[in-house]
Amino acid sequence: MIDEIKNKLKHFKKDIQGHGKSFVSSVLIPLVEIDKELYILFELRSKTLNAQPGEISFPGGKKDEEDLTFMDTAIRETCEELGVKEENIEIITEMDTFVAPFNLIIHPFLGILKDTSQMNINKAEVDHVFMVPLKYFFETKPKRYGTKVQVIPDEDFPYDHIPRGRNYEFKMGRYDVLLYDYEGYIIWGITAKIIYDMVCHFKDMGIFPDKIKNL
Numbered sequence: 001m002i003d004e005i006k007n008k009l010k011h012f013k014k015d016i017q018g019h020g021k022s023f024v025s026s027v028l029i030p031l032v033e034i035d036k037e038l039y040i041l042f043e044l045r046s047k048t049l050n051a052q053p054g055e056i057s058f059p060g061g062k063k064d065e066e067d068l069t070f071m072d073t074a075i076r077e078t079c080e081e082l083g084v085k086e087e088n089i090e091i092i093t094e095m096d097t098f099v100a101p102f103n104l105i106i107h108p109f110l111g112i113l114k115d116t117s118q119m120n121i122n123k124a125e126v127d128h129v130f131m132v133p134l135k136y137f138f139e140t141k142p143k144r145y146g147t148k149v150q151v152i153p154d155e156d157f158p159y160d161h162i163p164r165g166r167n168y169e170f171k172m173g174r175y176d177v178l179l180y181d182y183e184g185y186i187i188w189g190i191t192a193k194i195i196y197d198m199v200c201h202f203k204d205m206g207i208f209p210d211k212i213k214n215l
Contacts, residue, residue, distance in 0.1 A: 022103045026073035027060030029095065029198065030113040032131060038209055039131035040195070041113060042187065043081065046127050054127070056187050058108070058194070070094070070107035082113075082129070083120030089113060096197050098190060101149045101175055108194050132182050135209040137199045142178040142192055149173035 016022075030041040047054045059078040067073040075089055090112040098106040121129065151170035159165040178192035187195070202208070 016097065016099060016105060018103070019105060022105045023062065024070075024105045024107075025060055025062045026070040026077065026107040026109065027058040027194070028074040028078045028089070029058055029108055029110045029194065030078065030089075031092075031111065031134070032113050032116055034131075038134040040134055040137070041116070041129055041131050042185070042191070043129050044127045044185075046123065046125050049125065055189075056185060057191050060106070060108075071109055074107070074109040074111070078111075078113075081122050081125050083122060084113065084115075084118060088115055088118065095194070095201070098194060098197075100190065101173060104190075106190065106194070108198075110198065130185060132185075132187075133209070136182060137180070137195055138203070138209060140180060140182075142180050142196055145177045145179065147175045147177060149175050 032039045032041050041059075042056050043059060045052055045055050045057055059081045060074055061077040061081075063070060063073040064076075067076060071091055071094065075086055075091070078084065078089060079086055092110045092112065095108040095110055098104075098108065100106075119129070150172050153159075153170075159168070162168055176193075177189060178196055179186060179188040180192055180195070181187075
């Protein structure tokens with residue numbers, strides 16, 4: 001029995017619990033260099049979309065069966081939304097996986113968008129794009145707002161099978177919402193959290209915009 005377990009787990013690849021039952025997607029954090037200064041490109045989502053119309057996001061979307069990796073998803077979605085070619089994108093690294101308390105998992109990739117002059121934006125998904133200097137996120141702390149995440153059992157929950165029954169004290173979690181206001185563009189929620197996490201890593205590693213000479 002032990003030998004069989006060992007044999008079958010030789011090539012086991014760990015994942016995030018619940019990955020298969022969550023909405024799994026990838027996004028690209030696109031770096032653009034203009035006049036030796038680095039910018040992050042954002043999308044303003046089309047106002048006709050069913051999900052999050054008019055909000056600010058990174059290029060990205062749900063992983064399809066045709067995508068062999070999460071990086072493939074980020075590249076494909078960026079090409080579809082911005083109308084750029086795959087060779088115009090250079091992936092630097094995968095950043096921290098984002099897991100939300102509402103069955104959502106996002107795999108962010110930091111990459112370089114080499115040439116923005118050839119973009120042909122998909123207006124069905126993207127209203128327009130805009131760019132924010134990378135240094136802005138190093139110099140600006142996001143506003144932080146707290147929310148509570150509570151466990152609310154379904155009506156058929158088997159209280160009689162757990163200690164204390166209906167008096168059981170389920171843990172309550174906290175979910176912080178971050179918000180940047182850049183020249184009237186409100187960058188908030190998951191997009192802001194991904195940026196903030198990236199900037200924190202950059203600072204820890206001694207990576208600062210004024211020290212980056214080129215991509």
